Amino acid sequence: MAKIAFILLCHKDPEAIIRQAEMLTAAGDYMSIHFDARAKPEAFRQIREALADNPNVTFAKKRIKCGWGEWSLVQATLHAVEAAVDQFPRATHFYMLSGDCAPIKSARFAHDFLDARDVDYVESFDYFESDWIKTGMKEERLIYRHFFNERTQPKRFYAAFEAQKRLRLTREIPHDIQVQIGSQWWCLRRRTVEWIIDFTRRRRDVMRFFRTTWIPDETFFQTLVRHLVPETEIETRTLTFLMFTDYGMPVTFYNDHYDLLLSQDYLFARKISPESLELKRRLGALYNNTEAAFQISNEGRSLFKFLTGRGREGRRFAQRFWETESTLGRERELMIVVCKKWHVAKRLLDRIRQVTNLPAIEYLFNEEGTALPDLGGIQGTLAKRTRHRRALMRMLFDYYETDRLIVCMDPGSIDLLQDFCGDRSVTKLLEIQCHFTDSYLSGHAMRVGLAGEQTPSETLERLLPTIRGDMTHESDQIRDSEFENHLILRENDDAARYPDLLSRFLDIPPEKAQEIVALDHLFAD
Template sequence: MAKIAFILLTHKDPDGIIKQAERLTATGDYVAIHFDARAKAADYARIRDALDSNPSVAFARKRLKCGWGEWSLVGATLEAVKAAVEAFPDATHFYMLSGDCMQIKTAEYAHEFLEREDVDYIESFDFFASDWIKTGIKEERLIYRHWFNERGRKWLFYKSMELQRALGLARRVPEDIQMMIGSQWWCLRRRTVEWVLDFCRERPDVMRFFRTTWIPDETFFQTIVRHVVPEREIRTRTLTFLMFTDYGMPVTFYNDHYDLLLAQDFLFARKISPDAAELKARLGLLWGERGVAFPRSNEGRALFTFLSGRGRIGRRFAPRFWETESSLGRGRQLFILVCKKWHVAKRLVDQIRARTDLPAVEYLFNEEGGLPDLGGIERTVEKRNRHRRALLRMLYDHFKDERLILCLDPAAFDLMQDFTGDKAEARILEIECDFTDDYLIGHAQRVGLAGAETPREVIDQLLPTIRYDLKFESDRIRDAEFPKFERIRQSASVEANGAALARFLGIDEGLAREIMATDYLFVD
């Protein structure tokens, strides 16, 4: 049976540490604690007094003064690991935690999960080939020696790097290791931990190298584990659920995130707000429960991206620039059907194709395929968006027509602005559909905001946001006051919708009514 030794790195909140250690050891697991040497001596004494008598708790023999981005964080981890290996010979797994982490599953679930596969869980991506580092310096973390902390001594940090660059003092990564990178929150088997400690003793050259790298807690274990363990025995993921904002800061969880956290396919989560007393209490009780079934919808990151992303489309930042290549062509006409329910727009396009000679393409900026060979520009959605005007010019030429119907999602507001600002005549027809709760739930599942097992409480919180988001997209289009704009509604009569379609396409109103009389047009 799996028995976990938790490697607990802490620097504050002694009462929280005591509760965390007592909770984790109450189910038969272990805890090895490193408490930052920078912290108050009285706080450390309180922790020792409370936990020294607990045989399932060990303390790092050497306490280090830890600094963000420094080797000291790895050194502190190794000290706690050594204490755990020595004190708990029957521990099968070693799980890295911080004082801000809390369990989001039961101990019973965690043990069963770890017993399923004889593997290690650690993010381990190629340092140079992956895009794991989004901002800031990259190879400079390794090839230059870092003696100063960027946060506390910024001028010296960058000045020393500039000086090394000027003097040609860049160094090589040790030749026999592949540099990897990933989250510092891992769970390793006992055999792997012992191999890592053996490596540390046998390779002082590698240890010297890492001691002066920048942010080694994201590279040291990630690299060494990959060096000593076969790739087939590594799952390149963390078992601790964490997210980061656009600004590189960890997302903090609060009282109303309980159901969301339990639905994620992880064992622990960080960071839990120190003010989230209710959440901490509920999660604290969870660890010792038995027979709990957990729905695993795992939509947390997609949901956060969706909710925080509302600010990126004109509510918080200025609109992004769209491409400014040459015109679609003066005298050409572009008919834009805008509809959130893509199947409705596609059915309308089919009816227009069947009754007119107007060429049409559907959601070409959202879906792959569906276009003729245009020399490669049509192969990916990314290429189509990057060369949008060139793509449309080629379609006009392909169809040998000066008219073209195009379907757009209401979220593609920048495309509408771009095309209506062109020398060509662009017309917009918004198709306003009704949205039931069942449809919105299906929509959330299709785009990854929810899963089949997402708790109803999460769905109920999500639905108003999705409904408001759809309303915002529609309101934004109307507020733009595009010069040639029409709207048809699912709730309107065939006559009213036919008149709007006739004005939009410039066709006979009787023909437009025939098209709008299609009985299955708005069926979900």
């Protein structure tokens, strides 16, 4: 009978990882865990201590820092796979999972399914002939060397890329390798995994090549399986049910998707919302239910496509089933810097980025030209950003693979502040109250079109009290809303108070906060 060794790559939520490991191993299966070295040491210690007495759980012998699109994800997977091969000699299959995955069939069903055919399940499409990559780089992922992370070091990533293009520093793909591409959620037989491990030790040239490709977790295993395994023993599909929106972001499943998920022709599904504890509980109980029967209709993707199309035409008539919960996520923390002087907030954000490496975005709901990643068009205009603000924010959390995000907003955006502060996520406000000179207010009036170069000084003088009163009113509105976690940093306060405020706002040590505010020109106009 099949016995599965689950390969789990994860970086957060130790309690959920412990529950996931206990649930999947209760049926006699195994798990090998790689916990990102970037995560807090106490979180990893909590996982190890909780699972120390579980003989069906092991850990990668080496933990590394992982980043999206990097070789580090493949290397972490290899470390976890090698640990599983060594520790679990009875494992017949190795199944790639993340912390967002959950079973949608019972263990008995999964074992019978894998026993029925002696094949590997992996999406493996020809890299150049298939249309698996819809937009963006294709050949460039392979023929140029990528040393930097595109998400955390975009300037270096694209500078290195453009320099190689300019100097024509292309390279050859190893001559006997036909690169394949597909989903990283595979299930491979033990023999295949052992062949891959042996290959990685023999073919250093191939390893060197893939180490500097971009997004190798979509190509490495997919290519090696096709290179090592006869075509008749490869089923080009994943056993994990997942869908993507028009914006290229994964659809999230919630508590009321239980029946839909069970009817799909897959063994697992992702992404399961971290907040959907009831769904996770029911799926966990299902996995260890030996009597469960399944009626498979497999309509998930077609239903999603149908309803998406109707919504685009304005004919949906009902709430989309994949958007039944629109919260940012209870486990997420949104930190909002509110300041009328945009240059002051931007200056502070730039310093926060340098010191903490937290993702921070400037006035995305107020300034059309704010630098944002390509999220499929939802970020294209201010109107779209505002209309789909929660969806946009969720996508930004996902894009940066973080649970903590900083943004700037104008104090006049009271409706946005009320919306985000009413979410179930943790929302903090740092309101920066600046001193407004008449000179600054005059410039502000011109910038927003209330005055021009030819406006008489007498008219401007009569206008200034109104503008000043408007700014005071915006601040009063924020105060009257009685937002939780609302901190105020005033320009005319003693600067010695600033580190404490920033430490509380960012949840960082005081010395880090002191390093951030060591700017003698923070409020300079």
